[in-house]
Amino acid sequence: VENETAYIERLKTIGEMAAGVAHEIRNPMTTVKGFLQLLAQDKNEQKNHHIFKLMVEELDRANEIITEFLDLSKNKPSIAQVTNINSIIKSLLPLLETRALKENKLILPNLSDTVDLSINRNEVRQLLLNMVNNALEAMTDNGVCYIETFTDKYENVCLVIKDEGNGICPSITKKLGTPFVSTKESGTGLGMSICYSIAERNNATIDFTTGSKGTTFTICFKSK
Numbered sequence: 001v002e003n004e005t006a007y008i009e010r011l012k013t014i015g016e017m018a019a020g021v022a023h024e025i026r027n028p029m030t031t032v033k034g035f036l037q038l039l040a041q042d043k044n045e046q047k048n049h050h051i052f053k054l055m056v057e058e059l060d061r062a063n064e065i066i067t068e069f070l071d072l073s074k075n076k077p078s079i080a081q082v083t084n085i086n087s088i089i090k091s092l093l094p095l096l097e098t099r100a101l102k103e104n105k106l107i108l109p110n111l112s113d114t115v116d117l118s119i120n121r122n123e124v125r126q127l128l129l130n131m132v133n134n135a136l137e138a139m140t141d142n143g144v145c146y147i148e149t150f151t152d153k154y155e156n157v158c159l160v161i162k163d164e165g166n167g168i169c170p171s172i173t174k175k176l177g178t179p180f181v182s183t184k185e186s187g188t189g190l191g192m193s194i195c196y197s198i199a200e201r202n203n204a205t206i207d208f209t210t211g212s213k214g215t216t217f218t219i220c221f222k223s224k
């Protein structure tokens with residue numbers, strides 16, 4: 001049995017290698033995408049137009065996964081800005097609500113006044129987006145996703161994302177946040193690991209409760 005230090009060292013090496021490989025895969029993908037776009041303009045290929053479109057979209061998707069993975073493995077320090085969590089939520093609401101409505105679901109915000117935080121706006125935005133996406137994906141029609149903010153007794157600013165889905169699959173609750181752990185057919189399994197890494201970089205903790213009636217994530221930001 002490997003000891004913990006050796007294990008962490010090995011994970012780090014694998015991570016660095018994977019980041020290198022991910023980066024190298026991008027170049028041939030860019031070339032293929034360029035040729036596909038050229039071919040798509042060919043008059044004789046007009047009947048296959050939708051196929052070219054699909055191929056380019058799939059390449060873009062693969063590229064997105066690589067971007068997420070590289071962001072994750074960089075673990076770069078955040079540049080903090082003085083910002084209010086509620087303003088991040090408000091700026092994302094139109095996007096989230098549009099997405100929810102398309103799927104016959106609802107987003108219900110309930111924001112209370114909180115002190116400004118020293119956090120990275122883009123990162124926290126990404127965390128919120130990843131978690132609300134998961135919440136929406138966990139629910140069937142008419143499900144409600146609640147987004148709340150409050151201040152706890154330690155003066156931490158807390159963000160709550162609560163859904164009415166059927167809970168996190170017991171086989172993965174302990175592994176939540178490990179890259180590539182997903183129960184979805186076309187999931188990347190990167191969303192939660194990105195959330196954990198963002199929380200760590202922004203002095204926040206993530207807790208959750210989950211059961212057959214839904215899942216509640218609470219992200220607590222240290223305010224001092």
Ligand code: ADP
Binds near residue numbers: 176188
């Ligand atoms: P992905 O969404 O691509 O599968 P994530 O890292 O975002 O990857 O999530 C990992 C897994 O955690 C999901 O596949 C799902 O099984 C589980 N999960 C995350 N959030 C929720 C939630 N709100 N309700 C139920 N399951 C969830």
Ligand code: MG
Binds near residue numbers: 192
């Ligand atoms: Mg996800």
